[in-house]
Amino acid sequence: MKNQPIRFHKLHGAGNDFVIIDNRSDGKHARFDGKNAALIRRICDRHFGVGADGLMLISEDTDSDFQLEYYNADGFPGEMCGNGARCAVWLAHLLGVTGRQCKFIVWGENYEAEVLENQQVRLKMNPPTFSAERQNLQSLCDNRFPEMGWLNTGVPHLVVKSAENLAALDVRKFGAYFRYHPKFEPEGVNVNFVVPESEHQLNVRVYERGVENETLACGTGAVACAIYAAQQWQWQSPVRVNAVGGVLQIAFDPDFQQIYLTGPVATVFEGELNELYFQNNAVVNQ
Incomplete structure (x- = not known):
């Protein structure tokens, strides 16, 4: 990677x-080393880099359409990022890596997705897990905050x-409080503040672990x-989630074995x- 230009794409899914x-090894691209955490931090920095909630690498996989590495x-x-995966599917489709339907792997976990009309992508999620x-x-x-619950939908929430x-809610203050609460050690937790707008419709603001901000x-x-x-x-399926950056639609079966995230x-x-860029940011490699 040293001194070779790295092409990148910036995408968003509902503002995420x-x-x-x-990062495919086809000889057309300089490859990026995902082990350089300091460089990833600098690239994601909104003042000194491109600015992003996370960075992803698309590479080949022998058993699926592509492999996806996600970094906060x-x-x-x-572990997983739903909106990030949807963006990666969209880009893979634009690059000709996949058709409208695809299968891909994120850190060893299998996922399926479909590119829909009007720049919508539907992602099939894996079943959630719960902790007694x-x-x-x-x-x-x-x-x-009169009620709350914990579950893992690829990452803990x-x-x-x-x-x-x-x-009016101070999401950064209260989000950090719960994110680092001893109850959720050692991995911490992402925090979603919700207010029901109407039946089957929620307003949400979120504090993300790894971003350490809203x-x-x-x-x-x-x-x-x-x-x-x-x-x-x-509530019955589907549920509309109104995030600050856009609307996400979640459909599911009664047993939560078939879950789809669309947005x-x-x-x-x-x-x-x-x-x-690499010369000016050489400090991040120290």
Whole structure:
């Protein structure tokens, strides 16, 4: 990678934005080393880099259409990112890597997706998991946050019902409080603050682990919110999740074995990390 230009694409899914690099070994591209956490942090930095909630690498896979590596903005691998995966599927389709339907792998886990009309991508999610030791969260509830629940939809999520208007909520303050709470050690948790808008429709703001800040949307978080609503409030599929950056639709069967996340994707711009960029950012390799 040293001194060779790296082509990148910046995309967003409902405002959740990502730098995606075509990392296939076809001789047409300089390859990116995902082990350089400091460089990933710099690229994702909104002042010193491209700016993004995360970075992804698309590469070949012998058993599927492509392999996807996802890294959070802190430079370290993230288990799964729903909106990021949808963006990667869209880009892979544009690059001719896949047709409208595809199968791909994220850190050894298999996923399926489909490119729909109007720049929508539908992603089939894996079934959620639950933790008995993290189901009794009553001690964390109060008048501001009267109920909450934990589940894993590819990454761990806490769904917190807010009694306050979300627009006035200090998401960074309260999100960090729950994200680092000892109850969720050692891995921490993503935090989704929800207010039901109407039956089958939720308003959501989210604090993402690895970004350590509010993001405009979170795909795995939207799925977690929908499943929580189905379990606790007996909502039926589909559930509409209104994130700050856009609308996500979650469809599911009663047993949560067939879960689909659908939402918008868009290319923001393309660019190149050239030799001058790496020279100016040499400090990140120290």
